[in-house]
Amino acid sequence: MMKESVAEIIKNVLKAVYQPFLFALVLSVFVLFFLMFIEKYNKVSIKDKIVMAFKEWKDKFLSQKKFRRAFYLVFFSVMVLFKTLLNRDMWANPVSDVIGVWGLHRKDGTFTTEMFENVVLFIPLVFFLFFFLETTSKRTSKFLIIMGKSMAFSFLISLTIEMLQLFLRLGTWQLSDICFNLIGGIIGGLIYWLTAKIRRI
Numbered sequence: 085m086m087k088e089s090v091a092e093i094i095k096n097v098l099k100a101v102y103q104p105f106l107f108a109l110v111l112s113v114f115v116l117f118f119l120m121f122i123e124k125y126n127k128v129s130i131k132d133k134i135v136m137a138f139k140e141w142k143d144k145f146l147s148q149k150k151f152r153r154a155f156y157l158v159f160f161s162v163m164v165l166f167k168t169l170l171n172r173d174m175w176a177n178p179v180s181d182v183i184g185v186w187g188l189h190r191k192d193g194t195f196t197t198e199m200f201e202n203v204v205l206f207i208p209l210v211f212f213l214f215f216f217l218e219t220t221s222k223r224t225s226k227f228l229i230i231m232g233k234s235m236a237f238s239f240l241i242s243l244t245i246e247m248l249q250l251f252l253r254l255g256t257w258q259l260s261d262i263c264f265n266l267i268g269g270i271i272g273g274l275i276y277w278l279t280a281k282i283r284r285i
Contacts, residue, residue, distance in 0.1 A: 184260025206268030238269020
């Protein structure tokens with residue numbers, strides 16, 4: 085009994101450490117970038133530095149199209165990363181269900197909405213990726229080019245996430261995730277193409 089209790093304590097302590105590890109790491113990096121940024125404001129208190137930095141951020145957001153689009157892209161990228169990597173439990177066997185879930189029920193009969201989540205997450209991600217790229221390269225509104233890029237973007241992003249899940253043992257590697265992410269990315273590209281076409285009218 086004592087041995088089982090000790091093993092359970094160790095397991096729970098380790099779980100409490102590794103679960104938020106990746107999120108804490110990413111957040112720490114961004115906080116330090118922010119601190120580096122506010123160092124340019126000399127001869128003022130830390131409170132004033134933070135206020136000035138947020139004011140500059142707000143001014144950029146309101147005045148610069150590229151900055152706003154970058155914010156939207158980063159926002160949805162973080163949402164996808166949080167869902168797929170940053171907020172996942174460790175799995176003993178990340179290839180235990182390679183085929184994945186293709187409907188509303190898992191193999192054990194439990195209800196799941198993973199299919200819809202994987203589609204919906206990639207719609208705004210790919211849309212805002214195109215939206216941001218407008219500010220860095222020549223805009224194209226050709227249907228086949230946008231659809232091709234949508235498939236390429238969503239496939240590469242999804243495959244990268246699945247490979248990270250495999251190597252970091254965060255969740256399971258699933259073909260269904262890649263497929264539904266791909267569908268979401270194509271829908272996101274289609275929405276972008278329609279909005280680009282409307283804006284040209």
